[in-house]
Every structure is written in C-alpha cells, then in structure tokens.
Amino acid sequence: MARQELARFLRGRRAGLRPHEAGLTTAGTVRRTPGLRREEVAELAHMSVDYYTRLEQARGPRPSARILDALAQALRLTPAERSHLFRLAGSTAPPGSDTVRRVRPHVARMLERLPETAALVTDAAYGVVAWNPLAQALFGGDLARGTTNLARRRFLGQGRMHPTSRTEEFGHIVVARLRRSADRYPHDPRLTALLGELHAGSEDFRQIWRTHPVHAPGHRTKTLDHPEAGTLRLNCDVLLVPEDDQEVVLVTADPGSPSVRALNALAARAA
Incomplete structure (x- = not known):
C-alpha cells in the first residue's frame, strides 16, 4: 500500500471537486477553499471524519474494497481514477455493480x-x-x-x-x-x-x-x-x-x- 501517494491523491481530488459537483448546497456559507471539506467527503462516503482524516495524513489502515468504492463515488472519480485509487491502496479494482452497455x-x-x-x-x-x-x-x-x-x-x-x-x-x-x-x-x-x-x-x-x-x-x-x-x-x-x-x-x-x-x-x- 502506497500510503503517501494515496494521501496525496485523496487530497488532490478533494481539493479539485466543487461542492455542487458532489451534489452539495452551499448557499449562505462561507468557504475558505473551493474544494470539499474533509467532513463532507467523509459524509458522502459514509465513514467517520477521523478515519478519512487518517487516510489523508497517511496514517490510516489499508482500506477495504467497500471503503475504496465509497471514496470513488464520493469524489466522483472516473473509471481510470477509480482503478488508480485501488492500485495505490494495494488492491485490484473490481468491476462495477452492473454490466456496461455504453460504448466509448x-x-x-x-x-x-x-x-x-x-x-x-x-x-x-x-x-x-x-x-x-x-x-x-x-x-x-x-x-x-x-x-x-x-x-x-x-x-x-x-x-x-x-x-x-x-x-x-x-x-x-x-x-x-x-x-x-x-x-x-x-x-x-x-x-x-x-x-x-x-x-x-x-x-x-x-x-x-x-x-x-x-x-x-x-x-x-x-x-x-x-x-x-x-x-x-x-x-x-x-x-x-x-x-x-x-x-x-x-x-x-x-x-x-x-x-x-x-x-x-x-x-x-x-x-
């Protein structure tokens, strides 16, 4: 598991994702940075803020496939980014839940x-x-x-x-x-x-x-x-x-x- 690289990847994708892109409403709130907050990613991924924070600080345990899939959905990762996330965590990305009918x-x-x-x-x-x-x-x-x-x-x-x-x-x-x-x-x-x-x-x-x-x-x-x-x-x-x-x-x-x-x-x- 490449903890440092995984932490950098999570921080970068969180900083690059705008709240409205993640389905969040920010009307009437003041934000210091344009990206998502850690607690927002944790909420979207259905995990504790402490657990997610430890991942971003390269202190967390090796995340399970369920956790990685939840993070990929929360951060709106592309299929290639999702596969990269799994590789950084030392895992192989499983296919999605349904067969794909769209053609690239x-x-x-x-x-x-x-x-x-x-x-x-x-x-x-x-x-x-x-x-x-x-x-x-x-x-x-x-x-x-x-x-x-x-x-x-x-x-x-x-x-x-x-x-x-x-x-x-x-x-x-x-x-x-x-x-x-x-x-x-x-x-x-x-x-x-x-x-x-x-x-x-x-x-x-x-x-x-x-x-x-x-x-x-x-x-x-x-x-x-x-x-x-x-x-x-x-x-x-x-x-x-x-x-x-x-x-x-x-x-x-x-x-x-x-x-x-x-x-x-x-x-x-x-x-």
Missing part, C-alpha cells in the same frame, strides 16, 4: 474505420452494443434494432443465427463468459433475467453450465454458411475493453481467398 467513442470510431472487417462490440452479458455495416450484413439485419443478444441467439434461437463449424464450441465460450459475469455482477437485473431465460429455455445451456467451462478470448477460425455470400471461411479475433468488461469481435477472411472476395462484396452492398 474511440471504440465506436474504430468500428467505422474497418470497412472490410465485420466488427461488433458485446457487453459482459453478450448483448451486442455496437456494430459496423459489414457485421450487420454478415450476422443479420436485426442488429439494427440494438436488442440482439448472442447468448439468446445461440441457445434460444432468437434472431438470425447462421450455422457455423464452431457452433458447439461457441456455446461453451458463451457459458464460460456468462459464468464469469454472474460472479462479477451478482446484482445486475438484466443479467439475472437473461440467465433465468437460458436456464428455463435450453437444455443445451443447462448441460454446458454444469460443466463449468473455461475459455479465454483469442484467435479462432470458423466456417459460416451465409444465405447470400455462401460458405465463408473466417478468422475471428477478440480485443478486450477491460475498463468496461466488453469485447470487440473482429471477423476477417484470408487475403486473396474466395471468402475475402465474398466479404468485400457484402461490404460493398452494406456501404
């Missing part, structure tokens, strides 16, 4: 710059939260409604799911990720509802769930039967957006292959 602007712009690559972003519950035109042409027009969930597609047959050579393997990948998400977000109502649907509606899902599969994102190849483009041999690569627990799925074909020509034709029509 730089991730969305990356999808736009990949016209010959089918690209989409999935959240921790396998909901599709962003995609580019080629991904829509490749995986189905219902992506445009923004309600597609790949786990529901795989196990419940909701939406267009073209058969692939790796459909069975994909089921294990889906269940492995959903198991991790269930541990990380036990109070997320959307995820809880999804798992209830899958358990109730798919014996295949229940059987795989019982095996506790473990899979890491990486490179895979698959053969996909597309109603317009025919049989495609595709490469699938996954990039992580760890701060939001999201995955960017990139689908390409080998240069010079019949599949890449078919993908390019789909891309031209999608454009």
Whole structure:
C-alpha cells in the first residue's frame, strides 16, 4: 500500500471537486477553499471524519474494497481514477455493480474505420452494443434494432443465427463468459433475467453450465454458411475493453481467398 501517494491523491481530488459537483448546497456559507471539506467527503462516503482524516495524513489502515468504492463515488472519480485509487491502496479494482452497455467513442470510431472487417462490440452479458455495416450484413439485419443478444441467439434461437463449424464450441465460450459475469455482477437485473431465460429455455445451456467451462478470448477460425455470400471461411479475433468488461469481435477472411472476395462484396452492398 502506497500510503503517501494515496494521501496525496485523496487530497488532490478533494481539493479539485466543487461542492455542487458532489451534489452539495452551499448557499449562505462561507468557504475558505473551493474544494470539499474533509467532513463532507467523509459524509458522502459514509465513514467517520477521523478515519478519512487518517487516510489523508497517511496514517490510516489499508482500506477495504467497500471503503475504496465509497471514496470513488464520493469524489466522483472516473473509471481510470477509480482503478488508480485501488492500485495505490494495494488492491485490484473490481468491476462495477452492473454490466456496461455504453460504448466509448474511440471504440465506436474504430468500428467505422474497418470497412472490410465485420466488427461488433458485446457487453459482459453478450448483448451486442455496437456494430459496423459489414457485421450487420454478415450476422443479420436485426442488429439494427440494438436488442440482439448472442447468448439468446445461440441457445434460444432468437434472431438470425447462421450455422457455423464452431457452433458447439461457441456455446461453451458463451457459458464460460456468462459464468464469469454472474460472479462479477451478482446484482445486475438484466443479467439475472437473461440467465433465468437460458436456464428455463435450453437444455443445451443447462448441460454446458454444469460443466463449468473455461475459455479465454483469442484467435479462432470458423466456417459460416451465409444465405447470400455462401460458405465463408473466417478468422475471428477478440480485443478486450477491460475498463468496461466488453469485447470487440473482429471477423476477417484470408487475403486473396474466395471468402475475402465474398466479404468485400457484402461490404460493398452494406456501404
């Protein structure tokens, strides 16, 4: 635990946060400094003033994850600042309480710059939260409604799911990720509802769930039967957006292959 650095970080963020930014009213009060007072941070974080003061003076014990989360909320820290706070305290920042469905602007712009690559972003519950035109042409027009969930597609047959050579393997990948998400977000109502649907509606899902599969994102190849483009041999690569627990799925074909020509034709029509 880096006590001195943690103390400096807390003091700096407290001094830089204005009362109205923290939801405090200051009408009729005289303040010597523009930032928050220690007692205000302590109240917002639901801890004693003495405990918080000792943290700022590098005299406090190692704070728990609950205390650190409360401080991050009280000081309105960004996700990067929250992670830094945990590192200074000698801990690893756990994910937030709910799965993240927003897509960061730089991730969305990356999808736009990949016209010959089918690209989409999935959240921790396998909901599709962003995609580019080629991904829509490749995986189905219902992506445009923004309600597609790949786990529901795989196990419940909701939406267009073209058969692939790796459909069975994909089921294990889906269940492995959903198991991790269930541990990380036990109070997320959307995820809880999804798992209830899958358990109730798919014996295949229940059987795989019982095996506790473990899979890491990486490179895979698959053969996909597309109603317009025919049989495609595709490469699938996954990039992580760890701060939001999201995955960017990139689908390409080998240069010079019949599949890449078919993908390019789909891309031209999608454009």
